[in-house]
Amino acid sequence: xxxxxxxxxxxxxxxxxxxxxxxxxxxxxxxxxxxxxxxxxxxxxxxxxxxxxxxxxxxxxxxxxxxxxxxxxxxxxxxxxxxxxxxxxxxxxxxxxxxxxxxxxxxxxxxxxxxxxxxxxxxxxxxxxxxxxxxxxxxxxxxxxxxxxxxxxxxxxxxxxxxxxxxxxxxxxxxxxxxxxxxxxxxxxxxxxxxxxxxxxxxxxxxxxxxxxxxxxxxxxxxxxxxxxxxxxxxxxxxxxxxxxxxxxxxxxxxxxxxxxxxxxxxxxxxxxxxxxxxxxxxxxxxxxxxxxxxxxxxxxxxxxxxxxxxxxxxxxxxxxxxxxxxxxxxxxxxxxxxxxxxxxxxxxxxxxxxxxxxxxxxxxxxxxxxxxxxxxxxxxxxxxxxxxxxxxxxxxxxxxxxxxxxxxxxxxxxxxxxxx
Numbered sequence: 001x002x003x004x005x006x007x008x009x010x011x012x013x014x015x016x017x018x019x020x021x022x023x024x025x026x027x028x029x030x031x032x033x034x035x036x037x038x039x040x041x042x043x044x045x046x047x048x049x050x051x052x053x054x055x056x057x058x059x060x061x062x063x064x065x066x067x068x069x070x071x072x073x074x075x076x077x078x079x080x081x082x083x084x085x086x087x088x089x090x091x092x093x094x095x096x097x098x099x100x101x102x103x104x105x106x107x108x109x110x111x112x113x114x115x116x117x118x119x120x121x122x123x124x125x126x127x128x129x130x131x132x133x134x135x136x137x138x139x140x141x142x143x144x145x146x147x148x149x150x151x152x153x154x155x156x157x158x159x160x161x162x163x164x165x166x167x168x169x170x171x172x173x174x175x176x177x178x179x180x181x182x183x184x185x186x187x188x189x190x191x192x193x194x195x196x197x198x199x200x201x202x203x204x205x206x207x208x209x210x211x212x213x214x215x216x217x218x219x220x221x222x223x224x225x226x227x228x229x230x231x232x233x234x235x236x237x238x239x240x241x242x243x244x245x246x247x248x249x250x251x252x253x254x255x256x257x258x259x260x261x262x263x264x265x266x267x268x269x270x271x272x273x274x275x276x277x278x279x280x281x282x283x284x285x286x287x288x289x290x291x292x293x294x295x296x297x298x299x300x301x302x303x304x305x306x307x308x309x310x311x312x313x314x315x316x317x318x319x320x321x322x323x324x325x326x327x328x329x330x331x332x333x334x335x336x337x338x339x340x341x342x343x344x345x346x347x348x349x350x351x352x353x354x355x356x357x358x359x360x361x362x363x364x365x366x367x368x369x370x371x372x373x374x375x376x377x378x379x380x381x382x383x384x385x386x387x388x389x390x391x392x393x394x395x396x397x398x399x400x401x402x403x404x405x406x407x408x409x410x411x412x413x414x415x416x417x418x419x420x421x
Contacts, residue, residue: 094348100330128246149194176206200224201231251311303403
């Protein structure tokens with residue numbers, strides 16, 4: 001049995017960028033010493049930057065804007081490394097929540113609610129998004145503005161756009177960053193970001209800025225780096241535009257009965273509260289669910305042995321900010337804790353070890369050999385792979401929760417051996 005993995009993370013980008021989960025408040029990946037690429041790579045990178053100028057000008061960027069922002073940048077080896085780096089372990093949801101909803105994060109968030117009470121009240125009135133949700137996003141994205149990243153945005157995006165798996169994304173965002181610079185009259189030298197191009201106190205990518213950023217403090221400018229009000233109002237505008245329902249809750253923890261169709265615990269499978277009541281679902285404290293035809297889904301991010309949550313449309317809106325259930329759950333539970341709610345009641349299965357990426361590849365390959373198609377064996381356990389796992393579990397009389405464990409991997413490998421390989 002392997003020792004449990006610690007201190008590792010899944011990495012990526014911020015609001016409306018590519019999917020990521022990062023340990024909140026830890027800027028180690030954003031502020032590294034800069035490595036120097038080999039000379040030939042720098043020559044090829046410079047050729048890419050010169051060639052991309054035509055693309056930018058055709059998109060309407062002024063020549064002087066491009067030259068001012070792009071001619072002094074260099075290929076950044078650290079960005080290249082992080083772009084290609086695959087984490088050995090996927091961080092368990094309970095470890096992520098331990099960091100995202102820590103006692104320090106809660107205490108500091110409550111201080112921020114008091115310190116920014118007036119602007120937060122105005123933003124909530126304007127957009128209908130609760131101040132606690134906004135402060136939770138602020139805390140998780142940048143530790144309340146203290147960990148925003150210090151890369152040159154144009155250098156980071158150009159390095160990503162030069163080559164690698166996110167080149168198309170980054171090339172679009174270079175254009176958007178240049179448009180943002182022109183619209184807001186920014187100094188490009190002061191446009192800092194994470195290695196992935198997300199920036200500011202609520203970690204927007206440039207395209208999200210162009211679509212959703214607003215002036216929250218009334219000074220006639222939009223500055224997500226220096227104005228908490230601008231950053232919070234922009235996050236609120238994004239959520240409102242995504243369909244946030246004013247006055248509605250995101251969801252809450254529930255308890256499931258011993259006999260339960262775990263294949264129905266899926267963010268994409270909704271039932272009315274009345275139907276969940278009939279299946280024996282109750283609130284985590286044992287209270288009955290309300291009698292209602294309101295539609296909701298049940299999620300079990302750590303499988304059948306972990307906590308369960310009933311979630312409504314507002315939870316899905318948070319997923320539009322960052323499409324990871326763990327992230328949305330962190331935002332929503334942190335917001336509840338900021339209001340004084342109790343911690344999650346049901347214990348997490350902390351004894352479960354995190355599978356390595358190679359083990360996840362083997363897991364997918366084993367599912368396919370057993371007749372359950374998970375898609376490509378790429379170590380990324382997405383919806384198709386989870387559906388295949390649920391089908392396997394159901395066929396074997398197991399709780400069909402779609403949760404990957406070391407015991408399941410061993411079981412499948414033994415089954416394959418028993419079949420003669």
